[in-house]
Amino acid sequence: MKTTRREFIKVSSLGLGSVALAGGGFSLYKLFEESSHRGLDISKLKRYPTYCDVCFWKCAGWTYVDDNNKVKKVTGNESDMHCRGRLCPRGTGGLGMYYDEDRLKTPLIRIKEGGKQTFREASWEEALDLIATKMKEIKSKYGAESFALLKHGTPGKHFEHLFKAFGSDTIAEPAFAQCRGPRAVGFKLTYGAAVGSPETTDIRDSKCLVLIGSHIGENMHNSQVQEVSDAIDKGISIITVDPRLSTIANKSKYWLPIRPATDMALLLAWMHVLIYEELYDKKYINKHSIGFDQLKEHVRKFTPEWAYPITDIKPKLIRETAREMAKASPSVLVHPGRHVTWYGDDTQRSRAIAILNALLGSWGKRGGFYFSEKIKVPKYPHPHYPKPKWKAKDLNEQFPFAKTGITTEVIKASVPEEKSKYKVKAWMVAGTNLTQSVPNKKMTLKAIESLEFLVVVDLMPMEITGYADVILPECSYLERYDMIRSSGWRTPSIALRMPAVEPRFDSKPAWWMAKQLGDRLGLGEYFKYNDYSEVIDWQLKKMGTSLEEMKHIGVMNFNRRGRDLYLKEGEDYKFKTPSGKIELYSKQLEKMGFDPMPVYEIHNKPPKNYYRLIYGRAPMHTFSKTINNPYLNDLKDTNSLWINPSVAKIWGLKYGQKVWIKNQDGKISDFPIKVRITERIRWDSVYMVHGFGHNNKKLTRAYGKGASDSEMVTKVLIDPLMGGTGLRGNFVTLLLENPNKIVES
Ligand SMILES: Nc1nc2c(c(=O)[nH]1)N[C@H]1C(S)=C(S)[C@@H](COP(=O)(O)OP(=O)(O)OC[C@H]3O[C@@H](n4cnc5c(=O)[nH]c(N)nc54)[C@H](O)[C@@H]3O)O[C@H]1N2
Ligand SMILES: Nc1nc2c(c(=O)[nH]1)N[C@H]1C(S)=C(S)[C@@H](COP(=O)(O)OP(=O)(O)OC[C@H]3O[C@@H](n4cnc5c(=O)[nH]c(N)nc54)[C@H](O)[C@@H]3O)O[C@H]1N2
Ligand code: SF4
Ligand SMILES: [Mo]
DSSP states (O other): HHHHHHHHHHHHHHHHHHHHHTTTTHHHHHHHHHHHHTTOOOOEEEEEEEOOOSTTOEEEEEEOOOOOOOEEEEETTTTTTTTOOOOOHHHHHHHHHHHHHHSSSOOOEEEEEEEEEEEEEEEEEHHHHHHHHHHEEEEEOOOGGGGGEOOOHHHHHHHHHHHHHHHHHHOHHHIIIIIIIEEEEEHHHSSSOOOOOTTTTOOOGOOOOEHHHHHHBBBBHHHHHHHHHHHHHTEEEEEOSSOOHHHHHHHHSEEEEEOTOHHHHHHHHHHHHHHHOSSOOOHHHHHHHEOEEEEEEEEOOOOOOHHHHHHHOOHHHHHHHHHHHHHHSEEEEOOOOOOOSSSOOHHHHHHHHHHHHHHTBBBSTSSSSSOBBBOOOOOOOOOOOOOOOOOGGGGGGOOTTOOSSOHHHHTTTTTSSOOOOOOOEEEEESSSHHHHHOOHHHHHHHHHOOOOOOEESSOOOOGGGGSSSSOOOOEOGGGOOOOOOEEBSOOOOOOOOSSSSSSTTTBOOHHHEEEEHHHHHGGGGGGGOSSSSHHHHHHHTTTOOHHHHHHHHSSSEEEOOOSSSSSTTTTOOHHHHHSSSEESSSSHHOOOOOTSSOOOOOOOOOTOOOOEEEEOOOTTTTTTTTTTTTHHHOOOOOOOOOOOOOHHHHOOOTTOOEEEETTTTEEEEEEEESEOOTTTTTTTTTEETTOBOOOOTTSSTTTTOSOHHHHHHOOOOOOTTTEEOOOOOOOOEEESSSSHHHHOO
């Protein structure tokens, strides 16, 4: 690996330089892919199909291995629509997940030694026996339901099967209430359908793309970035609304540096212009929607002049951008965003985005939103799951539109003093670093303290593993089979992930752990296979292919069998809403006592000397999980705090100076963060990339590098519709001296 690593360092400095020059992840992308291929003759290598696990876009690719079974590189699969033959910088750096020497190497069990707690190495037999015993014990004491599964990604899916067989559907993941839940609910309420993942956004053929915060290019979802890049070449007009000049804002025709937390006012003003200037798609609205008259009345007073003092966006610019969208209609996309849990009124903001798209006639239209199609993977036979007495979603009673588990509600149900309908006593955590990804860490730690048992399945010694009773080391995605990836897309497609090499150390795949536990719990009927490849082969044969064939091609694309990609001229279409129409006015919301049409809510402003903490992605990292990756860490090993020059002047800050941050509740960052003084951020906000500031020393590259935005999120703005946890209601001030030192002296 030595030579590859040396080459990587060279590449990384090159890549970073180019980002600085071109101001964006778009160029980094190309460079990274090209340079990582340099000097390696792949024709001599064996290759195995996989789909990437560095983020959840799941790009299909190939893992290349030499004659000594050394993994040499991962590349994109040419036939795959998620990646179109090219992995993003993170995907290319996925090798680092395999090669990271800090990886968990063996099962670990917490013990007490001389009055102190520590972990000791254990055999798989011992660790699995202990977990199975605890699962049985918890089940007989409190019922299987009180053993919760908190998960994210593919490992979680295998344990989901185990938990359901065991009798627990107390299952939740941060992808809902901390990520795209409000979007799913907002679009479902309006169109009867969600935009899914990958999103059904037809960026490729769009003439105008409106991005509300969504920072594509830093948010590096592969084919989406490529489609934007192509659309830019074709002259797409982009309107970016962001308090920060993001990479994409820099490439946009319009950048609207909005005052944070006021997007709803802008959305309403845009609707006002479209309706009162009669720019909306009348035919589409008449044919497909209900509630237009109410909407028209509702937005009458929301003029651009009304929105100006709220948003800081000039009326002329609001009108001009609304006209720009109308000009492109229906090939226009107001992007629904993805991480949308911002200010607690997020489902309503998503509704506003959905309604704006309806006014532009873009749902079901080329260049707007297309109808995706997916292939169902046949279920491998197993007995019915037992019916649990209660499920995670029963903890959500006060959130009528949450149809799935909410991580924070499961956590709350684990704290004895907190009110909740049912109680949770034990957790399995798989593939989620809860203390970094779920806000209000204090509550999470309180829950953990009260648990009778905690198992963590992870690849790395992340923060969450430090709290476990038992740690199970999963092998990386390059070393394992997983479920078939079936994607809803313009055309259906499937992809295979298979091991390219044996697992390093004493790590194992999640499917194997789930089966072993199932067998120990007397649930063998649910796991009637010796190797997961048998399940995959069975499923693939039912789908008209086989494991053998998929090993050669990696990806199979199918023809569409269902409806057309777009609505035809004059087509009658029944939306899956109660009325069968696009619901501009929502009776469903009204019935439950919520605003049937989105309204603007005033959110707190920063107190004096405090700034709103906003955060986002860096193109070369995924959340907290890649910070220790040797290759990606080479590209970016710390984050910085973006501060406007006028603010820097008040504080007398110099570029690169280290500061500590303190939030409105007195929470101080564990580590200092370097200041980046830039006009690219508004004066009322500071910005940082999420995922840094690791405090587990076992992460040798990531420990103590940069600060954690998650630690600062102590105030959570809950979405009353679906329990989403708005994370952007926190304000920070700066500490120029080391506060920890002051305490010590
Ligand atoms: N490289 C990389 N790419 C990723 C990921 C990753 O970890 N790394 N994660 C993936 C996942 S799971 C998700 S959910 C997506 C998230 O990606 P997005 O949905 O694009 O992210 P957001 O966090 O919603 O948006 C961040 C942007 O919002 C701006 N912003 C902050 N406050 C406001 C505001 O009040 N109004 C407006 N208009 N803008 C505001 C910030 O300045 C920043 O530019 O990214 C995906 N892509
Ligand atoms: N403050 C703040 N909070 C956020 C966000 C934010 O931007 N700021 N973003 C939110 C969003 S959009 C999302 S989607 C969530 C993401 O939340 P998470 O998915 O929890 O993200 P990570 O913190 O990266 O945790 C992933 C965990 O999976 C482990 N892992 C990696 N590979 C494997 C594997 O192969 N097997 C197993 N078993 N484990 C593995 C990693 O080591 C890590 O511990 O966070 C949300 N929370
Ligand atoms: S977008 Fe990048 S990190 Fe995500 S799956 Fe694709 S290649 Fe991997
Ligand atoms: Mo997310």
